[in-house]
Amino acid sequence: MDTSSPILPPYAVECVLGLVSVALLYYFAYSPFNYWKKRGVAQIDVQYPFIGNALKTFLTPIHISRQWGYKEFPNERFVGTYDNRKPTLLIRDPDLIESVLIKDFSHLSDRTNRDDPNAKMAKNLLNLTGDQWKHYRNKLTPTFSTGKLKGMHSQLTDCGNSLIKFMKSLDDGRPFEVRDVIQRFTMDVIASCAFGLNIDTINDPDSEFRKAGQAIFKPTLWGKIVFGLRLRPLIRKITQITKFNLFQNSKVGQFFSDAIDTTIEHRKKNNLTRHDFLHLMNELMEKDKADPNNPFPFDHNALVSNAFVFFLAGFETTATTVSYAMYLLALNEDAQEKAYQEVSRVLKKHGGEASFNAIQEMEYLEQVISETLRIYPPAVALSRAVTKPYEVPGTSGLVLPAGSTINIPTYALHHDPQYFPEPEKFIPERFDESNNSIRKGTYLPFGGGPRICIGARFAKMEAAVCLAMLIQNDHIAKCSQTKIPLDFDQRSFLLVPKGGIWLTVRPRAAAAS
Numbered sequence: 005m006d007t008s009s010p011i012l013p014p015y016a017v018e019c020v021l022g023l024v025s026v027a028l029l030y031y032f033a034y035s036p037f038n039y040w041k042k043r044g045v046a047q048i049d050v051q052y053p054f055i056g057n058a059l060k061t062f063l064t065p066i067h068i069s070r071q072w073g074y075k076e077f078p079n080e081r082f083v084g085t086y087d088n089r090k091p092t093l094l095i096r097d098p099d100l101i102e103s104v105l106i107k108d109f110s111h112l113s114d115r116t117n118r119d120d121p122n123a124k125m126a127k128n129l130l131n132l133t134g135d136q137w138k139h140y141r142n143k144l145t146p147t148f149s150t151g152k153l154k155g156m157h158s159q160l161t162d163c164g165n166s167l168i169k170f171m172k173s174l175d176d177g178r179p180f181e182v183r184d185v186i187q188r189f190t191m192d193v194i195a196s197c198a199f200g201l202n203i204d205t206i207n208d209p210d211s212e213f214r215k216a217g218q219a220i221f222k223p224t225l226w227g228k229i230v231f232g233l234r235l236r237p238l239i240r241k242i243t244q245i246t247k248f249n250l251f252q253n254s255k256v257g258q259f260f261s262d263a264i265d266t267t268i269e270h271r272k273k274n275n276l277t278r279h280d281f282l283h284l285m286n287e288l289m290e291k292d293k294a295d296p297n298n299p300f301p302f303d304h305n306a307l308v309s310n311a312f313v314f315f316l317a318g319f320e321t322t323a324t325t326v327s328y329a330m331y332l333l334a335l336n337e338d339a340q341e342k343a344y345q346e347v348s349r350v351l352k353k354h355g356g357e358a359s360f361n362a363i364q365e366m367e368y369l370e371q372v373i374s375e376t377l378r379i380y381p382p383a384v385a386l387s388r389a390v391t392k393p394y395e396v397p398g399t400s401g402l403v404l405p406a407g408s409t410i411n412i413p414t415y416a417l418h419h420d421p422q423y424f425p426e427p428e429k430f431i432p433e434r435f436d437e438s439n440n441s442i443r444k445g446t447y448l449p450f451g452g453g454p455r456i457c458i459g460a461r462f463a464k465m466e467a468a469v470c471l472a473m474l475i476q477n478d479h480i481a482k483c484s485q486t487k488i489p490l491d492f493d494q495r496s497f498l499l500v501p502k503g504g505i506w507l508t509v510r511p512r513a514a515a516a517s
């Protein structure tokens with residue numbers, strides 16, 4: 005029997021298949037970028053089909069690309085954006101930001117950039133989610149209590165003394181790259197506090213420890229590609245299945261893990277106690293060994309992962325902050341003089357020691373650090389992942405399904421003249437508490453809500469010790485190599501000055517004469 009249809013013209017099937025393919029391709033190319041339009045949300049322009057703004061993002065410094073939509077829609081509370089093909093809601097309204105970070109935290113308790121928590125080095129606060137994160141956060145929070153920070157203060161001043169000695173080799177007025185030097189100080193501090201090691205990178209810049217740390221933060225194009233890829237669920241799945249970890253430099257991980265094990269072993273053998281993060285986390289680990297019913301024991305992987313993340317989160321961000329503060333003080337002579345007068349007065353009262361109590365009395369210096377973090381927040385944006393469907397407050401039924409992502413544009417908020425008049429000017433007095441002028445939800449250098457930076461107080465204390473000691477000894481000045489304004493490195497995921505920060509220093513006494 006003949007089954008062919010007498011009414012179908014030749015090639016009809018091929019034509020239909022071709023049309024369906026074109027329609028599917030069109031759908032694949034454009035449909036993700038209609039996500040917000042379909043929901044009645046104002047959205048940013050998308051450059052290309054298929055890839056959206058991925059290419060543009062790749063070529064743009066992160067403090068600009070993570071703010072797209074903020075300036076273009078001054079009257080919107082939130083704006084639809086796309087992180088490659090993934091819809092991401094950028095939120096602009098400070099009240100909404102407060103809701104997302106604090107009030108509605110139970111719907112938005114995770115960040116977006118996550119590795120498999122069972123991978124080596126991944127059992128850390130920055131990466132963990134849900135109940136496991138909560139459990140660890142509760143355990144680690146006391147590690148940063150006032151008492152514990154006081155206990156670590158002498159390690160900061162020891163590293164500060166080494167830095168001051170080293171600065172004498174630079175104080176003849178020749179230009180030097182500030183971040184390189186300050187990074188050595190912050191690396192010594194965090195190696196001492198998180199790993200219990202005296203590595204002295206100030207005098208030994210080629211130490212293995214420093215090389216390992218730099219390997220992670222060096223801005224490279226490959227690093228930027230990997231950073232983008234790690235957010236793609238498909239890539240994450242593939243790396244989970246194949247166990248090929250594109251995102252972690254396993255050699256570096258092993259280096260840090262070995263350093264910790266050696267120190268713990270050494271302390272055990274010699275019955276040594278040192279009041280640092282490592283000691284406190286080791287105590288947590290020993291305690292949890294005795295509790296077999298604990299669903300989230302603080303085990304060896306947790307100890308190594310968190311020490312590693314304290315190191316990562318701690319040294320680069322704090323070094324960058326101190327370096328920016330030096331830059332701003334060099335450009336703003338009056339502010340530097342005011343800070344110097346305060347530091348001198350307080351140190352005199354405290355016998356010349358930048359002790360814990362002395363640092364608490366340096367109110368203007370604290371304002372200098374806060375204003376530096378406003379102008380140059382090392383982390384230019386915050387991310388939150390929706391963990392339970394979330395109806396955006398103040399809308400009639402805009403519900404973000406679980407898995408959606410939210411971007412909070414820290415840098416743009418910090419530079420919005422509505423909240424910070426003359427935002428490009430360095431005015432530490434904005435942070436004078438008696439002014440009470442900072443609107444909630446607009447100043448977020450350390451994030452906000454339950455997931456706020458756990459090391460914020462430690463970082464501020466470290467920056468204050470370092471700056472107080474520097475300002476007391478040296479006058480900081482700009483030079484012909486100082487870039488004004490600064491450029492930023494487009495390859496970095498932090499706000500990093502391109503080409504570094506070049507300044508000069510002179511001993512205070514010499515500078516005065």
Ligand code: HEM
Nearest residue numbers: 129130314317318321322383450451452455456457459463
């Ligand atoms: C100036 C220096 C620093 C800056 C600007 C900074 C900034 C931040 C920011 C923006 C976050 C994300 C917060 C959020 O999502 O709401 C964060 C998280 C975190 N930071 Fe820092 N940080 C600094 C120093 C440190 C130091 C010194 C440590 C540790 C010793 C540290 C450890 C962490 C950890 C563990 C998290 C994850 C917290 C959690 O999810 O529970 N940070 N930091």
